[in-house]
Amino acid sequence: MAKRDEVPDIVIGRLPIYLRALARLAAGGWEITSSQKLGDLLGVSSPQIRKDFSHFGEFGKQGSGYRIAYLREQLTAILKVDREWEVALVGAGPLAEALIRENPFAGRGFRVVSVFDRRPERIGLRLGSLEILDAQRLPEVVRERGLKVAVVAVPADEAQEMVDTLVEAGVRAILSYAPITLSVPPGVRIQTVDPAALLQRMAYYL
Amino acid sequence: MAKRDEVPDIVIGRLPIYLRALARLAAGGWEITSSQKLGDLLGVSSPQIRKDFSHFGEFGKQGSGYRIAYLREQLTAILKVDREWEVALVGAGPLAEALIRENPFAGRGFRVVSVFDRRPERIGLRLGSLEILDAQRLPEVVRERGLKVAVVAVPADEAQEMVDTLVEAGVRAILSYAPITLSVPPGVRIQTVDPAALLQRMAYYL
Numbered sequence: 001m002a003k004r005d006e007v008p009d010i011v012i013g014r015l016p017i018y019l020r021a022l023a024r025l026a027a028g029g030w031e032i033t034s035s036q037k038l039g040d041l042l043g044v045s046s047p048q049i050r051k052d053f054s055h056f057g058e059f060g061k062q063g064s065g066y067r068i069a070y071l072r073e074q075l076t077a078i079l080k081v082d083r084e085w086e087v088a089l090v091g092a093g094p095l096a097e098a099l100i101r102e103n104p105f106a107g108r109g110f111r112v113v114s115v116f117d118r119r120p121e122r123i124g125l126r127l128g129s130l131e132i133l134d135a136q137r138l139p140e141v142v143r144e145r146g147l148k149v150a151v152v153a154v155p156a157d158e159a160q161e162m163v164d165t166l167v168e169a170g171v172r173a174i175l176s177y178a179p180i181t182l183s184v185p186p187g188v189r190i191q192t193v194d195p196a197a198l199l200q201r202m203a204y205y206l
Numbered sequence: 207m208a209k210r211d212e213v214p215d216i217v218i219g220r221l222p223i224y225l226r227a228l229a230r231l232a233a234g235g236w237e238i239t240s241s242q243k244l245g246d247l248l249g250v251s252s253p254q255i256r257k258d259f260s261h262f263g264e265f266g267k268q269g270s271g272y273r274i275a276y277l278r279e280q281l282t283a284i285l286k287v288d289r290e291w292e293v294a295l296v297g298a299g300p301l302a303e304a305l306i307r308e309n310p311f312a313g314r315g316f317r318v319v320s321v322f323d324r325r326p327e328r329i330g331l332r333l334g335s336l337e338i339l340d341a342q343r344l345p346e347v348v349r350e351r352g353l354k355v356a357v358v359a360v361p362a363d364e365a366q367e368m369v370d371t372l373v374e375a376g377v378r379a380i381l382s383y384a385p386i387t388l389s390v391p392p393g394v395r396i397q398t399v400d401p402a403a404l405l406q407r408m409a410y411y412l
Contacts, residue, residue: 012410016403080409094304101300108402173408181248189408196314197222202379202395203286204218
């Protein structure tokens with residue numbers, strides 16, 4: 001079994017996709033699957049899937065497929081989402097509201113526990129069951145609760161400052177919706193959701 | 207200059223990121239940049255950037271940097287976002303509302319021109335300046351307006367059916383917010399926005 005640092009990040013990036021597919025198979029009543037079936041579902045080759053899994057040891061016996069429950073257990077443990085990470089949500093605009101209301105993180109290892117905004121007219125209002133806190137309280141709350149994960153949904157011009165504040169307070173994984181490349185120090189991870197960039201990538205082929 | 211099909215998709219995927227950075231440089235008053243400066247901004251090596259650009263010919267003279275206005279023009283033309291693509295938005299829930307209100311597509315080549323929902327209580331309401339249409343009218347509207355691009359913001363269980371309908375009506379590029387891997391026929395592109403998967407990918411390193 002490979003050490004954590006030795007597994008390529010591109011492989012790590014595929015594990016959540018496998019996990020997502022396994023959850024759907026389980027919800028559909030399936031108990032056993034194969035790399036072939038997973039591959040068909042995901043548009044990935046089955047040798048690729050077996051190779052990805054091989055970084056972490058054996059998940060099934062050759063020829064008899066994978067037990068879905070066991071595989072989900074292993075993958076959630078590898079990804080450290082066999083627990084629930086508390087998340088700070090920074091920015092309480094329409095997108096933050098959608099994230100709270102639709103909650104795409106439910107059942108996937110993350111729960112938003114505090115929401116921040118710097119606009120006086122937003123502070124004190126509620127987003128779902130959470131009170132919107134003054135962004136000035138960000139460092140204090142992140143430290144007190146020991147938060148390691150944050151979602152940033154502020155305008156591009158404010159994003160780097162917010163990210164710096166989060167990192168300074170101890171956050172190590174940031175999902176940003178600001179359409180800008182943000183810099184973080186070594187040891188901190190950031191991913192950007194930029195729907196327009198994804199559309200542009202596809203427009204090339206139109 | 208390479209033919210369209212010959213440029214690796216991973217390179218195409220980086221062009222929108224370059225474009226995003228160039229737009230910010232331009233907004234900041236810059237007129238000239240270099241692969242070094244772009245690389246620093248984006249955390250990409252400058253040889254990588256020069257190699258990516260080389261697929262499409264020469265964008266600047268060795269040693270004198272790139273004219274930002276010219277480079278933006280070239281990249282927007284390559285990505286075919288030197289025009290504005292009309293977009294169908296399928297699903298009129300909180301996320302769709304956020305997309306309409308925050309409009310991350312503004313100035314980047316896409317404009318939502320019609321919104322659909324299958325829930326009777328949503329049909330006829332407005333989302334921004336758009337009236338929410340019955341999802342049953344999707345094929346008719348997509349065909350009439352010749353829409354090639356769609357954003358899907360419906361629950362996972364409904365997403366494949368909506369995608370099939372869109373493709374059947376002529377859509378060729380789909381951005382999906384449903385946390386599920388969807389299948390599309392050859393010649394159609396799809397990208398999925400799954401924020402929980404991005405968080406899981408980072409949780410591995412926590």
